[in-house]
């Protein structure tokens with residue numbers, strides 16, 4: 368029987384993998400420019416980390432985790448998100464004693480057993496940033512700024528919308544929950560069973576309910592954003608005003624509460640303008656380090672779905688200049704051809720030319736076909752005749768121009784390739 372890939376996973380190759388590499392290169396570059404350092408944490412962690420860090424009442428922990436008992440009897444979970452793992456690492460490695468703030472980024476695969484939708488997989492990748500130990504709103508602004516820089520660099524900024532909200536601190540949240548519960552109380556009998564449980568255990572989560580009858584009741588519910596304490600209110604105003612000054616467009620969406628328990632104060636989401644698609648989001652999570660056993664430490668971060676970015680770039684036929692390398696294929700007929708071609712390729716590669724050398728016993732005709740199918744710009748022939756005469760024949764695949772060069776005539780070879788490439792463009 369044929370073995371096929373698992374539901375919710377995919378193979379990425381050829382044209383699609385180029386888009387992934389393009390996004391990853393831009394991420395790496397932007398993080399480097401902003402002095403954010405990479406962090407790599409394990410794919411699996413103790414299940415307890417997510418139960419505590421993400422929250423026992425969340426869909427992620429209740430329904431979506433890949434959890435198993437390993438051969439040593441430990442309960443292990445494939446990471447469903449990365450913030451909890453990064454916080455665990457921060458605490459475990461005593462990073463609170465280092466000069467702060469600490470700024471980390473990652474691009475990593477994560478795993479959630481969930482319903483399949485457009486751009487949503489059971490194995491998916493996210494680009495994330497986590498910043499530790501700054502309680503200033505400027506840290507919030509910094510994470511938004513970095514995600515904005517990425518959207519701009521990828522050519523997606525005018526294709527996405529940034530929506531902001533504030534969900535307050537513990538103080539305003541406790542007051543709000545009281546008010547919210549008072550509002551819900553007379554309607555509770557008409558709500559779904561899940562919401563009835565949430566009402567006792569975690570009332571804020573009611574705001575995430577997708578049931579129509581619950582949504583109807585929620586239409587006129589008080590919103591946390593309208594019930595912020597003076598500090599939280601000022602903090603949110605500061606974030607907005609800084610974004611205004613940086614010319615980063617946003618809209619306030621009081622319905623955003625984010626799916627995870629650990630957020631507070633400013634939260635935000637990037638969504639696609641044309642497709643019904645969340646691209647990413649983030650916010651402040653000042654309580655999480657303490658929840659996971661560390662000393663209290665403010666933190667802020669975001670996660671952006673890599674699959675979503677790929678989907679958008681594909682949708683808009685971006686980027687345009689993804690494959691602008693000069694590519695040369697060297698056709699050969701024996702081992703000496705391969706050796707000579709390799710020696711020559713060192714200089715060509717130093718000049719940023721991609722060199723692909725024949726490694727088959729195929730005829731020159733079928734090697735030419737391979738070069739054509741692989742969009743090579745030039746093909747060079749190192750057949751026996753050429754080798755015996757210390758020559759190499761190079762042909763411009765686009766205009767069929769071809770010239771025989773002495774192998775030692777490196778300047779001539781490079782000039783032919785560079786000038787030929789310019790005339791092809």
Ligand SMILES: [Zn+2]
Nearest residue numbers: 536539596599
């Ligand atoms: Zn507050």
Ligand SMILES: [Zn+2]
Nearest residue numbers: 559562576581
């Ligand atoms: Zn409900």
